[in-house]
Amino acid sequence: MPDLTTPSSPAAPPPPGLAARGLAGARARIRPFALPILTAALIIAAWEVVVRVRHIPEVLLPAPSAVAARLWETLPFLLQQAVPTTLETVAGFAISTVLGISLAVLVTASRFAREALYPNIVFFQLIPKIALAPLFIVWLGIGSPSRVTFSVFISFFPVVVATLTGLTSVDRDLLRLCRAVGARGWKVYTQVRFPAAVPHIFSGLKIAITFAMIGVIVGEFITAQAGLGYMILFAASQAEMALIFASIVLLCVIGLALYALVVVAEAFALKRYGA
Template sequence: MNKLDLLPRPQVMPKRPSLAAIRDKARTLVLPVVAAAIVIGCWEAVVRIKHIPNTLLPAPSAVAYRLMETLPFLLGHAVPTTIETIVSFLISAALGIFIATLICKSRLIRDALYPNIVMFQLIPKIALAPLFIVWLGIGSTSRITFAVFISFFPVVVATLTGLMSVDRDLLRLCKAVGADESRIYAKVRFPAAVPHVFAGLKIAITFAMIGVIVGEFITAQAGLGYMILFAASQAEMTLIFASIVVLCVVGLILYGLIVLVETLALKRYGG
C-alpha cells in the first residue's frame, strides 16, 4: 500500500453562498412582491376613496372574495386551457427547433423559407383567427393550431441565432478531426444554443397561452377565456378579475417550469 494512502485526506468543505449572493436572491424575490403589494394597496385605496362600483372596477378584496367563492369552478375551467397551452407549446417548440435546424444546415432552405416565415409573422395574428375556425372547426384543433402559428416564430429566431453563433474556428477544428455534421450539431451547436433556445421558449409559452385564450374567446364552451367572455357579457367584473388571477397563476407555473428546465440544462452544458 502506498504510504500516501495512509495520510488523512483533506476534507472539502461545501462552498457557502456569500452574503452578497444571498442578498441578491432575496432582493429578486422580495422586490416584485413589495411592488405588487404597493400596486394592490393603491388600487384598493382608490376604489374605496372614490367609491367606484364593482361593475366598473372592483376592489382587490372583492376580487379575492369572489375568487375564494368560485375557485373550484375556475380550476375546472383552467384544465382545458392549460392542456391546450401545453400541447401548443410543445408543438411550437419542436417545430421551431426543427425549422431553425433546417435553415442553419442549408443556405438554400434559409433563402427560400426564412423570408416567408418573417412575412407571415408581420400579418396581424388576430385577423387570421377566424380563418383557422373556418378551416379546422370550433374544436380544440383550431385553437391549438392558431396558438402554434403565433408561438413557433420566437423559437425559430432564438434557436437559429444560437446555432449560428458558434465560433467558426471551433467548427473548422471539429471538421478537421473528422466529426460529421450530426455530431457537430449534437456536441457543439446545440449545447452552445441552449441559452438562446430557452429565451425563445419562454416567449413561446406566453404566446401559446395568448393563442389559446383568443381561440376560447371565439369558439370554446369551456376554459378561462370562455369564462372571461361569459363574465363580461354578464357584467361580472369580479368574476373577470378572478378568472384573470387564475390565468396568471397558470401562466406563472408554466413559465417557472421552463425556467427550471433551463437551469438544469445550463448546468448540464456548462452555461
C-alpha cells in the same frame, strides 16, 4: 503546569468586513424576489384604497378584496375551466417547440432551405395574427384543434429565431476544428451547435410559452364553450367584473407556473452542458 483557574479568553469576533459581506450577499439573494412582491403588494394596496375612497362601482372596477372573495367562491369551478386552457397551451407550446427547433436546424443546415423558407417565415410573422383567427375556425372547426393550431401559429416564430441565432453564433474556429478532426453532420449539432445554442433556445421558449397561452385565450374568446377565456367573455356579458378579474388572476398563476417550468428546464440544460 497550566493554571486551571484562569478563565479562557473569549473567541475573537469575526472580522467586520466578513459580516458585512454576508449581509450584503443575503440581501442580494433576497432582493430579486422581495422587490417584485413588494411592488405588487403596494399596487394592490393602492388599488384597494382608490376604489374605496373614490367609491368606484364594482361593475366598473372591483376592489382586490372583492376579487379575492369571488375567486375563493368560484375556485373549484374556475379550476375545472382551467383544465382545457392549460392542456391546449401545453400542446401548442410543445408543437411550436418541436416545429421551431426543427425549422431552425433545417435553415441552418441548408442554404437552399434558408433562402426559400426564412423570408416566408418572417413574412407570416408580420401578418396581424388576430385577423387570421377566424380562418382557423373555418378551416378546423370550433373544437380544440383550431385553438391549438392558432396557438402554434403565433408561438413558434420566437423559437425559430432564437434557435437560429444560437446555432449560427458558434465560434467559427471551433467549427473548423470539428471539420479538421472529421466531425460531420449531426455530430457537430449534438456536440457543438446545440450546447452553444441552449441559452438562446430557452430565451425563445420563454417567449413562446406566453404566446401559446395568448393564442389559446384568443381562440376561446371566439369559439369555446369552456375554458378561462370563455369564462372571461361570459362574465363580461353579465357585467361580472369581479369574476373577470378572478379568471385573470388564475390565468396569471397558470402562466407563471408554466414559465417557471421552462426556467427549471433551462437550469437543468445549462447544468448539463456546463454553461
